[in-house]
Amino acid sequence: MASSTSQNTSTRPVENRDEDDGFVDVPEDDGPRHASPAVPKLFTEPPPIHEEYSTDTLTVQTQTMNECVEHLAANSMELDYNHRGVPRLRREAHIKFLKKQLGTLPAPFLVADASRPWFLFWCLNGLALLGEDTTSYRQQVIATAKSMQNPTGGFGGGHGQMSHLATTFAVVLALALVGGEEAYEVIDRKTLWRWLCSLKEPDGGVQMVYGGEVDIRGAYCTAVIVGLLNMPRELSPDSPAYSPDGNTTLFTGLAEYIRRCQTFEGGISGRPDAEAHGAYAFCALACLAILDAPHRIIPKYLDLPRLISWLSSRQYAPEGGFSGRTNKLVDGCYSHWLGGCWPLIDAALNGASDLDDPESKPQPSTDLVDWYSREGLIRYILCCAQDESKRGGLRDKPSSSSDAYHSCYVLSGLSTAQYKWGLTYFNEDEMLLAEPTWKVTPRVDDSQIYDQQDRVEAIHPTYTIPDQKFYDMQGYFASKAGF
């Protein structure tokens, strides 16, 4: 692997100008600038196999590679780089950007009128990841959430919009992010449960909205809402999936549905028959990991070797970032959708390493496995996915504008890359638990090419919010008897 041997502490690229001096009068900005020697060639040079056969896919891939290399080379005069050739996380600029996105949005945002709950979640989660205190938004989130709530259960995109699983998911997580009893109590668990039951289909799938599409997001959102709010899994008698023997629950058939979404490539699609896609892979794995312990359920329902192979193929060099599908371009948001799959895969293979029956561990320990190049992903995030201007925020790729969606998921991906998640049978007080639980430790190794102060907060591997926010809300509802 091409790695930088020099530990050059210079933050500026060394211009190799010897040949040119006094020979040709070249303006300084013309000609290629050399990449910083602090950056491994892997991230500044085209891949070793060059292909001639040109198609649209290759054209846009080459364009994207070039725009990324330009940023990865760490030779911009306007930016400061550390000794590994990595710029700082622009924490303050991103905080400012996210706060602005929470304010009043101008008229062109009207196309986001049905996804305002997402803006709440993306911005608040982004702010929480950046270490900002989100509780100051509590009253505003409560008021906003109430205006989106329907008396028949659930939350829509806004006043007068039907309850939707995606918007309900976003509102529930936004309430978790601001925390506090008053925020939690906005949720009417009883009507929410009844509404969830009305979306459950006899074949196991879940509609996103009454009369709406059934896809893997429905499975994931259901698992998160039920898990977070400690809702009963039984179905109400008026649910289309209700069976009088009481054998069907909200979770019945979800894992089988997810299995039907694995494709020949190994990846996972949004619904059976469709193409494998990174965002749906995360929904699938996180859903399974909520339904049961990952090491029990994931290998049971999915072809793990093919899945791992496909997941691994999503990282490209020199870009370092992840793509969502075979032969598609890298995009900052997959830092989360695909980066977030790895802790779940890790757990699926390792189980709870401290105390598990050996036969449930089909593989040798993968404790030391680096599933993907953390260095590559972190370089992509810090070099390519940050807006460098006053605007702040994070983005898909250098040629796109920052937005709330990418800010949230790029930062979530950064978090995944900076921490190590594992399962344990012991809680903080060394008490033995019946079921394994997640534990997190900051990752300190050679992949830490960023400065220590650029570490963001840790997010829960399945609920995707800072873990304390998750435990607070879950604990609150777990201790509540009945509805």
Place this chain on the structure above:
Amino acid sequence: MPPKAKVSSKAKEAASKTKEPEAPPPKTANERTAQRYYQTNPCEKRREEVGLHGLTPTERQTWANAFFLPLIVSKEVLLSHKSDREFWKQVGKESLPVRRLSRARKQHHAWGRDRHGRDVGELSPEDFDRRSLQQARLAALEALHSRFVQRRELAGLRLTRPGSSDSAAHEDVTPEEVEEDRQRRKEMAALKSELYGEKMGTYAQDPEWDDVTPIPADEPEGALAAIAYPDDYAEAISYLRAVMAAEEYSPRTLRLTEHVISLNAAHYTVWLYRFKIVQALDLSIPDEIEWLNQVSLENLKNYQIWHHRQLLLDHYHAQISANADADALKKLARSESEFLRLILDEDTKNYHVWSYRQSLVRKLGLWTPQELAATQSFIEDDVRNNSAWHHRFFLVFCDPAASTPGCHATEHDPAVPAETVDREVRYAQEKAALAPQNQAAWNYLRGVLAKGARPLASAEEFAARFVEGVGEGEGREKVRSSHALVFLADVWVEKGEKEKAALYLSRLAEKWDPIRAGYWNYRKQQIAA
């Protein structure tokens, strides 16, 4: 105070003439008001300038007379008979105005502000007069409009209570009257906008919507991520809330959904509502699809559109299947395929479109050579289009006539004919040879081999074409496809040649695909175990 010399009345007149010169024509309404004020308040301007004591005695007398005149007229001040006569004599001589503009009027001539925030009093007298006329016109229109609304309400009452006998006076409003009021509102809207900058929305202007009370957005104080709605959108969705709450399914609500969709196609609620309307009114599905085609082309990345299409497809399919209408079925398949080709040309990897295409194939049973050929043309155009490769796999290996229902995607399916596997292996290899670093073709090849339970080794020779001298050092080692290298590593694993497999994986980690070094090393670990 020194007594002043007596001045003759003639001189007095002359003096008063010079004192009140012909004022230049006023430039603004405020100036005109001021001029009128001074015209009806003699010597007032002088008094303002020099004070009461600065006036000549004659001027003072005139000023005082003018001041008292209205009071005496209104009998607020009573004079003796003699004084009264003397007073009126002077008034007659000086031709003092009996009525005059009040001081308040002069000082607070607040005409308000126009739509640009300008003081209306600063308009030119001509513009001011035009504005006054417009205001009068608007007032008249409003009166006529409320008469129309009232008449129609009464007519409605009579309809709901047909027994009431006083109906003669409340005849139905005629369509002409409705049209007349529509025109009237148009004019009112234009006037309101011009005079006050007030917007009168499209729906508020339309008599057809008078029976609906719009429900405006209930946005709490300090709401987060609130959107500054443009007026037309705010109005349209406030009517949408109202008709949805009333569960109205009618032609006008269909038009309303179209309007909202044109402004915001991502509004999932309006799409679901629209489908209910289509069902309730039993509208022609081909017409609806025709309309949807245009909307789809204008909103390529939209999610909701494709669910709507899915609902229409399911609904229509049920209809024509029930009628056993084979022609309609064929026509549907043709028009859908035609449209999908069109939209995929715009965006060849659109996830929603391909997903829809898969459900279309299932629904209409399009496991046909035509569908396969259509898919193939996408691969011919761009051999790296993985969406097209995926669709091909679906067509070949999910066809119920030649596959086992419920067979997992990565598992062997004994129901797939061997010729099919042969054909697909050939196809994948032919395409992989064009661009050996194209992973789509290699993934396809692996997928086909798995379905046919063929050993990877059956494609060993093919893969070996892209790899030379692995591990023999720089210069001798030539790799045209890292995917061929992985493929061969798996062949060696299959054959139990662990060392060779490990070598190939090492070369991937070190040289040919180092970004995935972690994964290649994990694979090596697995082999060793």
